Amino acid sequence: MSMVLFASVVRVADGLPLSASTDYEQEKDLQETKRHLKGLSKKLNQFPDRCTLKSGPYNVNFIYSLGVGYLMVCTGNYPNVLAFCFLDELQKEFIITYDSKRISSAVRPYSFIEFDTFIQKTKQRYNSPRSLSTKINLADMQTEIKLRPPYQLSPEDLQAINGFSVRAASKYKGIAPTQMLVPATLPGIVSCVLSVLCGGLNLLRGVHAIESILQVRTYCRDIWTLGTKT
Template sequence: MVKLTIIGRVSDGLPLAQGPRYVNEEENDSFSTYKQQGEFILEEISRAALPLSNANIRIDHHCFYYIVGHGVCFMTLCDSSYPRKLVHCYLQELAKEFEKFDTSLVERITKPYSFIRFAGSIIGNIRRQYVDTRTQTNLSKLNAKSLQNVDFVTEDFSQIVKRRKRSYLLERATESSEQVSQIWGSKKLEVIALKWTPITILSFVGAILLWTSLIARDDQGVYGY
């Protein structure tokens, strides 16, 4: 069953619209988690950390499926047993309906989930067609030869999270290295070095000469010279 639908902008990962949720009582408490996971996947797509082709993200006994077209990501959460062909048809229908809207309107959206014109009846009406996989229409889609080669790149959500953590740690390490490099390569530090390096050298040489003269005096005292 299609349980959650999120449509987002690929360029910045902004979620534009969300369809009605369909979860049972046991899953109701987990719905906010599923939504956050979907938003995280959308962010990873915008960072080019996930492919722009059809993809299937496995998580527990569910799967996130998404397709990308014209800079927009169409994503849905389904039971892992839900037929891939029907998922593909569902997402394709969403994409076709979305194309009817002015693209400049989509680009002007700045607030998450504010594309209400699409989030309401359009997603709900399309989703209702895919509730029962045994209807004649859906059976025809499952048997259609044109959908025989429908494929999704499969990933595990846990692996995506691990990659994000490694990427974050690498970015932090790079930033720290650049900050140190900027400090040591700054003009102010260069001026300080030019000013104090000769003084430091002279002080060091003077200390050596003083130490040498003291040793010479001690030797004279010992040997009576």
């Protein structure tokens, strides 16, 4: 049976969990997948803003924007379009319900646990697709996914999530990492040249200053020598 199993909302900056669906499922594979989800939540900004990860019999999907990430675990046969419509609904409701200042100032995990009520209701709706009334939204999401499909995270990405390797974020499409090197522009080249010239002038001034000091010391020594002889 295809269904949504778990969902959570996290702060992108540090992975702080803000809310999550109540979970009574103790199946081993699902618990392992949720551990991947926990590690992933701390590194969302290293990946594109819409991704899918295959984890055993389950899929992990996530989106993020405005500093908040929305993640979910579903069965491997759950339709992609429904998964991302589900996440999109969580995102819209969370943005309407909570302001950015309150989100950024949260210090305790699950500070917005009351949002669980909305997650649970939405999960129940999406676990009964025939009862969904959002046919137009589903069509829109289907078009959007075709135009910009979610990035498929690989086993190597999973190793990076678990801390076994370091990935260069620049390989991912649709992401602008804060530490990515970019080609030098003309203003940048001019600035570098001027910096080198200024450094050279300062060095030359320093040499001249040292020469002047040495000359003064030599002159004073000569005067002192003549004075002692007379």
